[in-house]
Amino acid sequence: MAELTGSEILAKCLKKEGIEDIFYIMGGPMLLAESTCITEGIRMIDVRHEQAAAFACQAYSRLRQTPSVCMAASGPGVTNLITGMANALVDCCPVVAFGGSSPISQFGRQVFQEIDQVKLMEGCCKHVDRVHNLKRIPQQVNFALQRAMSGKPGPVYVDMPGDILYQKIDENLVDWSFAGRKMDSRPLGDPRQVGALIKALSEAKQPLIVSGSGVIWSRAWTEMQAFVEAAGIPFYTTPQGRGVVPDDHACSFLTMRNTAFSDADLIIVLGTRMNYIIGHAAPPRFGGNAKIARIDIDPEEIAAAARGVDIPVVGDCKMVLQQLLDGIKGKVTQDSYKAWRQKLADGEAQKRSAAGANRYAEDGDIHPVRMLEEIKNFAKRDAILCVDGQETLNFGRQTMPTFSPGHRLNSGPFGTMGVGLPFGVGAKVACPDKQVIVVHGDGSMGMNAMEMDTAIRHKIPLLIVISLNGGWTGDPQREKPGRDLGYMRYDKMCEAFGGYGEYVTKPEDIRPALERAQAKVDEGMVALVNVRTDYRARYGGVRFSDYST
Numbered sequence: 001m002a003e004l005t006g007s008e009i010l011a012k013c014l015k016k017e018g019i020e021d022i023f024y025i026m027g028g029p030m031l032l033a034e035s036t037c038i039t040e041g042i043r044m045i046d047v048r049h050e051q052a053a054a055f056a057c058q059a060y061s062r063l064r065q066t067p068s069v070c071m072a073a074s075g076p077g078v079t080n081l082i083t084g085m086a087n088a089l090v091d092c093c094p095v096v097a098f099g100g101s102s103p104i105s106q107f108g109r110q111v112f113q114e115i116d117q118v119k120l121m122e123g124c125c126k127h128v129d130r131v132h133n134l135k136r137i138p139q140q141v142n143f144a145l146q147r148a149m150s151g152k153p154g155p156v157y158v159d160m161p162g163d164i165l166y167q168k169i170d171e172n173l174v175d176w177s178f179a180g181r182k183m184d185s186r187p188l189g190d191p192r193q194v195g196a197l198i199k200a201l202s203e204a205k206q207p208l209i210v211s212g213s214g215v216i217w218s219r220a221w222t223e224m225q226a227f228v229e230a231a232g233i234p235f236y237t238t239p240q241g242r243g244v245v246p247d248d249h250a251c252s253f254l255t256m257r258n259t260a261f262s263d264a265d266l267i268i269v270l271g272t273r274m275n276y277i278i279g280h281a282a283p284p285r286f287g288g289n290a291k292i293a294r295i296d297i298d299p300e301e302i303a304a305a306a307r308g309v310d311i312p313v314v315g316d317c318k319m320v321l322q323q324l325l326d327g328i329k330g331k332v333t334q335d336s337y338k339a340w341r342q343k344l345a346d347g348e349a350q351k352r353s354a355a356g357a358n359r360y361a362e363d364g365d366i367h368p369v370r371m372l373e374e375i376k377n378f379a380k381r382d383a384i385l386c387v388d389g390q391e392t393l394n395f396g397r398q399t400m401p402t403f404s405p406g407h408r409l410n411s412g413p414f415g416t417m418g419v420g421l422p423f424g425v426g427a428k429v430a431c432p433d434k435q436v437i438v439v440h441g442d443g444s445m446g447m448n449a450m451e452m453d454t455a456i457r458h459k460i461p462l463l464i465v466i467s468l469n470g471g472w473t474g475d476p477q478r479e480k481p482g483r484d485l486g487y488m489r490y491d492k493m494c495e496a497f498g499g500y501g502e503y504v505t506k507p508e509d510i511r512p513a514l515e516r517a518q519a520k521v522d523e524g525m526v527a528l529v530n531v532r533t534d535y536r537a538r539y540g541g542v543r544f545s546d547y548s549t
Contacts, residue, residue: 002170002171003168003169003170003171004134004168004169004171004174005032005165005166005167005168006131006134006137006160006164006165006166006167006169007029007030007031007032007033007036007165007166008032008033008036009134009137009138009169009174010033010036010098010137010141010160010165011033011034011036011037011039011040011042012036012040013137013138013141013142013179014037014040014042014069014141015037015040015041015042016138016176016179016180017141017142017145017179017180018180019042019069020042020043021042021043021044021045021060021068021069021429021430022034022037022042022043022044022045022069022070022071023045023046023047023052023053023054023056023057023060023068023069023070023071023425023426024044024045024046024047024053024070024071024072025046025047025048025049025050025053025071025072025073025077026046026073027072027073027074027077027100028073028074028100028162029073029074029100029101029160029161029162029165029166030071030072030073030074030098030099030100030160030165032165032166033071033098033100033160033165034071043429045425045429045454045458045460046454047422047425047451047454048448048450048451048453048454049080049448049450049451050070050072050077050078050080050081050084051080051081051083051084051418051422051448052084052421052422052425052448052451052454053070053071053072053081053084053422054070054081054083054084054085054087054088054095054097054155055084055087055416055418055419055422055423055426055448056068056070056422056423056425056426056429056451057069057070057084057088057093057095057096057097057426058084058087058088058091058093058095058419058423058426059386059409059422059423059424059425059426059427059430060426060427060429060430061093061094061095061153062093062213062216062240062406062409063384063406063407063426063427063430063431064430065216065217065219065406066094066149067094067095067096067145067148067149068094068095068096068426069096069097069098070084070095070096070097070098071097071098071099071100072097072098072099072100073099073100074099074100074101074102074117074162075101075102075114075115075117077099077100078097078099078100078101078117078120078121079115079117079120081097081099081157082120082121082124083416085097085121085124085125085155085157086123086124086414086416087411087412087414087416087419088154088155089124089125089126089154089155090412090413090414091213091240091412091413091414092152092153092154092213092217093153093154093155094145094148094149094153094154094155094156095148095155095156096144096145096148096155096156096157096158097121097155097156097157097158098158098160099117099121099157099158099159099160100160100161100162100165101117101130101159101160101161101162102114102115102161102162103161103162103163104130104132104161104163104164105161105163106163117157117159118130118157118159121157121159124155125154125155125156125157126147126148126153126154126155126156127144127147127148127154127156127157128156128157128158128159129143129144129156129157129158129159130158130159130161131158131159131160131161131164132161132164133164134164134167134169134173134174135169135173135174135175136175137174138174138175138176138177138178138179139175139178140158141158141178141179142178142179142180142181143178144156144158146181146182146183150183151297151298152214152296152297152298152301153217186218186316186318186319187297187314187315187316187319188315188316188319188320188323189295189313189314189315189319189320189323190313190314190315191323193311193312193313193314194313194320194323194324194327195327196311197268197293197311197313197324198324198327198328198331198332200266200291200293200310200311201231201233201266201324201328201331201332201336202328202331202332202336204265204266204291204337205265205337205339205340206263206264206265206266206337206340206343207231207233207234207264207265207266207267207268207337207340208233208234208235208236208260208261208264208266208267208268209224209228209233209234209235209236209268209270210235210236210237210238210267210268210269210270210272210278210281211224211235211236211237211238211241211244211270211271211272212237212238212240212241212270212271212272212273213238213240213241213271213272214270214271214272214295214296214297214317215241215244215270215271215317215405216241216244216271216405216406217271217317218271218297218316218317218318218319219318219405220244220271220316220317220318220321221243221244221245221405223317223318223321223322223325224244224245224270224317224321225244225245225249226321226325227321227324227325228245228249228251229251229334230325230328230332230333230334231328231332231333231334231336231337232251232333232334232335232336232337232338232341233251233268233337234251234252234253234260234337234340234341234344235249235251235252236252236254236257236260236261238272238277238278239277239397239408239410240408240409240410240412240413241271241272242401242402242407242408243402243403243404243405243406243407243408244405246401246402246403246404247401247402247403248401248403251341253341253344253345253347253348254348254398254401255347255348255351255352256344256347256348256351258285259344259347260344261279261285261286261287262284262285262286262287263287263343264286264287264290265287265289265290265291266290266291266293267281267286267290267291267292267293268293268294268295269281269292269293269294269295269296269309270295270317270321271295271296271297271317272296273296273301273413274294274305274307275413276413277413280305280307281305281307282307291310291311292305292307292308292309292310292311293309293310293311293312293313294309294311294312294313295313295315295317295320295321296313296314297314297315297316297317298314299312299314302314364534364536365469365505365532365533365534365535366504366505366506366507366510366531366532366533366534367533367534367537368391368392368395368467368469368474368533368534368537369395369399369537370507370510371465371467371510371531371533372392372395372396372399372400372439373399374507374510374511374514375400375437375439375465375514376399376400376401377511378511378514378515378518379400379435379437380435381403381404382403382404382407382434382435383407383434383435383436383437384404384407384408384409384427384428384431384434384435384436384437385400385402385407385408385409385437385439386409386410386419386420386421386423386424386427386436386437386438386439387400387408387409387410387420387439388410388411388417388418388419388420388421388423388438388439388440388441388444388445389417389420389439389440389441389442389443389444389445389467390417390441390443390444390472390473390474391441391467391469391473391474391537391538391539392439392440392441392444392467393410393411393441394539395537395539396439400439407434409423409427417443417444417447418444418446418447418448419444419448420438420439420440420444420445420448421438421440421445421448421449421451421452421455421462421464422448422451423438424436424437424438424451424455424462424464425451425454425455425458425460425462428455428460428461428462429460435463435518435521436462436463437462437463437464437465438462438463438464438465439465439467440464440465440466440467441466441467441469441472442466442467442468442469442470442471442485442488442490443471443472443473443485445466445490446485446488449490449493452464452493452494452497452499452526452528453497455499455526456497456498456499456525456526459524460526461521461522461523461524461525461526461527462521462526462527463514463517463518463521463527463529464494464526464527464528464529465514465528465529465531466490466528466529466530466531467531467533468487468488468490468530468531468532468533469532469533469534469535469537470484470485470486470487470535471483471484471485471486471535472485473538474535474536474537474538474539475535475536475538476535476536476538478535487532489503489530490528490530491503491528491529491530493528494526494527494528497526498525499520499525499526499527499528500516500517500520500525500526500527500528501527501528501529501530502516502517502527502528502529502530503530503532504529504530504531504532505532510529510531513529513531514529517529
């Protein structure tokens with residue numbers, strides 16, 4: 001009978017679970033596991049920082065709505081994962097990390113790279129586990145992947161001690177029965193609460209939906225659009241939840257967000273948390289007399305809402321939306337809120353036609369909005385946009401729409417900088433046939449800039465556009481400590497790695513540069529367009545969230 005090491009069992013389990021791609025950095029004691037994954041036919045993408053491996057996984061999971069896998073060596077390799085895992089936790093993303101660790105049989109003896117990695121991960125993961133028994137590796141791998149996706153998704157860490165990875169066991173003694181098991185159970189909402197929401201809809205004059213990533217994780221975008229259209233109800237999404245219904249839909253009034261929030265008499269919070277991103281759905285941003293309904297798969301989220309919830313519906317977004325679609329027949333129609341939609345449409349038309357509306361001064365370097373508008377007009381309708389930075393993120397939120405579910409990726413509610421390039425790598429691996437555009441501020445670019453090398457080495461063709469305003473954030477007075485970084489030639493950096501680069505200083509040169517760069521991307525290259533933008537440009541509109549540095 002053949003004997004297998006723990007490393008080989010782990011790799012075979014991941015293959016049986018249908019894992020196609022893994023992001024990692026090589027190192028002990030994970031080397032045999034990593035090489036066996038390659039033998040098993042899994043694509044292994046070695047990044048330049050473990051943090052970036054977890055970020056790439058996050059983008060991959062968001063686009064495929066499946067768990068993703070990363071690996072790290074022991075000690076610093078695992079601690080480098082922590083920021084990525086924390087970002088995934090706050091973003092509710094099913095990233096599963098396998099970390100090598102020092103031998104469990106010698107814990108406490110100060111062996112090489114010994115540190116309690118399980119304890120370190122407990123604060124930034126949905127669940128943590130450690131393997132002790134080779135027979136149970138398939139079970140623990142399966143549990144990790146299922147836990148990551150079940151209920152409210154989140155990251156899972158599995159600790160792999162070196163002595164367990166090196167041990168051997170007869171292949172027939174391993175319990176393979178768990179490999180590949182998947183739970184796909186979608187809970188319906190309590191009919192009493194669903195009925196209460198249907199009644200509230202029939203009585204409301206000015207309702208709206210505020211949706212988030214829960215719609216993406218439950219793949220409920222078809223049902224959401226059908227509900228929006230059947231009821232004629234205006235909707236708004238969180239920044240990460242954009243595209244579940246196209247931003248240019250007839251029930252989308254993007255410039256009237258503040259009016260809609262304050263004047264609504266019924267607010268349906270759909271698959272998103274009532275956190276700072278939406279101002280906790282509380283006054284003064286939201287009307288104090290509005291009735292609040294919440295649809296969420298996690299009862300603890302609803303129970304812990306900062307503002308009281310009048311109609312709590314615990315259930316999967318896809319299932320509850322179908323219940324609502326069935327329930328509103330004969331009670332709510334497109335005519336029910338016609339006056340409400342007209343009010344928002346009139347306000348939007350007035351804003352767009354106002355003198356100087358949406359304009360910006362161009363009396364020096366290129367304004368970031370000009371750059372973003374050029375990207376918007378250039379990008380394909382189903383492009384995946386990975387946006388990272390401060391002013392870049394804020395301006396981009398208003399300037400660049402999204403039309404496909406999950407195709408807008410940004411720092412998320414944890415506000416982590418440096419996600420752009422790793423997100424781009426993960427997005428292109430997940431969706432190789434889609435146009436992926438990474439829009440970076442120059443500050444955030446520097447945090448994981450070496451992932452440009454990852455993309456070039458692994459032939460992951462990305463288009464990267466840098467807003468080069470000479471440092472962190474917009475700072476008209478140049479008074480913020482540590483703000484200045486200088487005007488670095490990231491285009492030359494891309495060229496040095498074997499990619500294509502362009503440097504742009506004039507507005508009229510942006511579009512031609514984007515077209516030349518995309519032509520290179522279509523040939524399989526990584527291309528970077530470095531656009532010098534105005535350091536004085538500071539976002540002054542109302543942000544979606546109520547916090548800014």
